[in-house]
Amino acid sequence: MSRKPDLSHPDDQQLVRQHSPLVGKIARSLAHNMPPNVLTDDLVQDGMLGLIDAIIRTTRETSGAEFEHYLAQRARGAMIDGLRALDPATRQVRRSMRLVEQTLQQLGHQLGRAPAEGEVAQAMDMALEDYRQLLQQAHGYLLVSLDDLAENADMHGYLEQCAGSDTDPLVLLERSVFRKALASSLRALNAQMQELLNLYYVEEHKMHEIGTRMGLSESRVSQLHASAIAGLRAQLLDAEQNQQLLQPRRAVR
Known part of the structure; x- marks a missing residue:
């Protein structure tokens, strides 16, 4: 029986720590082709919010390439939303x-x-x-x-x-x-x-x-x-x- 996801749970905290480098990698790649006023740190912050939200919401297996792909999509989407809100x-x-x-x-x-x-x-x-x-x-x-x-x-x-x-x-x-x-x-x-x-x-x-x-x-x-x-x-x-x-x-x- 699956538990209800909760970021206060040690397993979810571990997932955030485990996949945080993925957010940084996506942010650096995205910032590479952005104007100078777009800061990598801001992208990381938005991406982390997307990552945390994805981990809290998911009810599926939390390991493997498929799950990492899902997290990457959600983190990148949060960064894009943040960029759109800037202007x-x-x-x-x-x-x-x-x-x-x-x-x-x-x-x-x-x-x-x-x-x-x-x-x-x-x-x-x-x-x-x-x-x-x-x-x-x-x-x-x-x-x-x-x-x-x-x-x-x-x-x-x-x-x-x-x-x-x-x-x-x-x-x-x-x-x-x-x-x-x-x-x-x-x-x-x-x-x-x-x-x-x-x-x-x-x-x-x-x-x-x-x-x-x-x-x-x-x-x-x-x-x-x-x-x-x-x-x-x-x-x-x-x-x-x-x-x-x-x-x-x-x-x-």
Whole structure:
């Protein structure tokens, strides 16, 4: 019989101590590509709150790679929430970027391909320079999370639901079509955006380093990054995919 999680319990205290280094690692990685005013210590503080909340809430096996993956997702999510709260303009920028995503979806269906910046700006009745300025403001706009894919905004986070069940979150993720949909969405981006995302997220270069390598200004790299992320989100959040995205594959008999 499982006990009710309680941070005053020695086992939970031990879990916090055991996984604290994971929070620091995630914070340092995230801070690497953030503006100088974003302090690693602040990210760690937010991440620790997410870690503690995850440990208190979980009712599943508290060991193994799957549990650590779950904790990492929750800690990183708490850091992202903290970053969003720092900037009072973030909410307006996110609303504007949602409109960009909707426009990208509509144009993608109409054109049968990824639309160019000029086409998106025209569809939004914006000057190209104003559209690029919006992308510049959306520098911190981050990659889609599983919670963003939930059809019902009031439902609990997907990973949290998994943690309360008998099925490992990582197993569900691997059995879902999410990876396939993400790969397909990445392939739909043009070569320049694919290279930019690879340099930023895989090789972990900073914006100015990417600009030097690609022969672009740092501000232009920032704009293209936001545009690429909006394009990914538009495809991942497409209604035709969203009905299947969180459905685990049936086991092959």
